[in-house]
Amino acid sequence: MPYEPDHVLLRRYHEERDRGELEMAAQTWEGLVVNNFDRIKQSVKAFRFSAGSRGLPQPEWGSAASEAYLRVIAMGANFRKPEVGRFYAALAKCVHNACMDYGRKDLRHERHSAGSVDARFDPDGEAGPYDAALAAYDGELRARSIDVVEDELDKQDAARLVAWGIGQMTSDKHREVLEMTYIKKLPAEESAQQLGITMDNIYQRRRRGVLELEKILRDSRA
């Protein structure tokens, strides 16, 4: 089956469901989830319990990704929103929840093996006695932010949302680099040539822009 863009698959899935063609809708949804497998898998690997902290232990990656993948498939039974951005946000929430759940499993395991979390406290180490609890707290905050993002995505599709977010950026320099990154999908080298700036500048503007865009997409819904 050749590649088809997400928004095409999502639209067709809704059309097929509306016509009662559930078998076709299931196949179309499967195609959509397959398209996004890498997003799921790589997001699991990049997941952190809080900014800059540790992520899931490597042996848990496969199980967490597998669970998240099944949960995204399951979403297909009831997914009502036609916007592809809504799908991305729901997917991010699934991955986040699956990773958090695996984090809780680790915490339980630590409690069972060590008697208590406090007993493992190392005042000179990076890990503190409240790491897991703080991680869970941060995770809940993050999940809430994603909920808010989903609400906004009810009104706008992903491309428009990202374009809108880019348009909100205060820095013209970041805005033009992100348009080339997300909308035109130009490689860094080509962007540098078009803008007449160095590669180092492109790298820096991309990082700052990606973080600013994410912040805009979260904060604008608060």
Next chain:
Amino acid sequence: VTLERDQILSEFIDAWNAGERPDVDDYLARAPEADRGELAGELLAFLTFAPTPAYSDEALQAIRHEPIVADAHGVAAERGVVLPALLTGLRERMSMSTSEVAGELVRMLRLPSSGEAKTASYLDRLEQGKLEPARVSRRVFEALAMLFRVPRDELEGAADMGGWAAVSQAMVSPAPVFRADKEAAADVSRHLEVLADALATPGGERRDEVDELFLGGR
């Protein structure tokens, strides 16, 4: 922020947009140890709303052969539903046996403790794909969702996928079609009467609360 970190993020973005299927782990490994946590957050920020690349046929084929993808779709096709695989995964992640899950459900649903073994049996059938999820009460899904800390919608969604899989299997193996001859009605009528009598006969044992929860539907 090191220039190296900026460059690594940027190279990941280019590889992603080009459909080259970059691996987060490889890129994190290139960053200095102290930068990895921050870089991971930046990669995740990009991944959340990154446009899905236009994958080549080869890349899509490779994705379909990934063990997680092949297993998920294989299990769904083989066992008819997504729910069994998901339930099994969730239970194992919680390091709980089916009996322990049953014990928790009995407590949460305020069932008599004598119903624990029967609840475990139903749960086992549900995990094996031998119990139609549509027959299971919403209260059971609510309790399982609470126990496993997942949204109830996701569990019910996994259960609802069964209808799709059932349709799919029916299409793969179409039922044979027979044309009745003239005597068919007379031949079949006595069997139908026996069947009707059997269906109308009350069962010897009444359903209890556990049966209702697992067989009574939503």
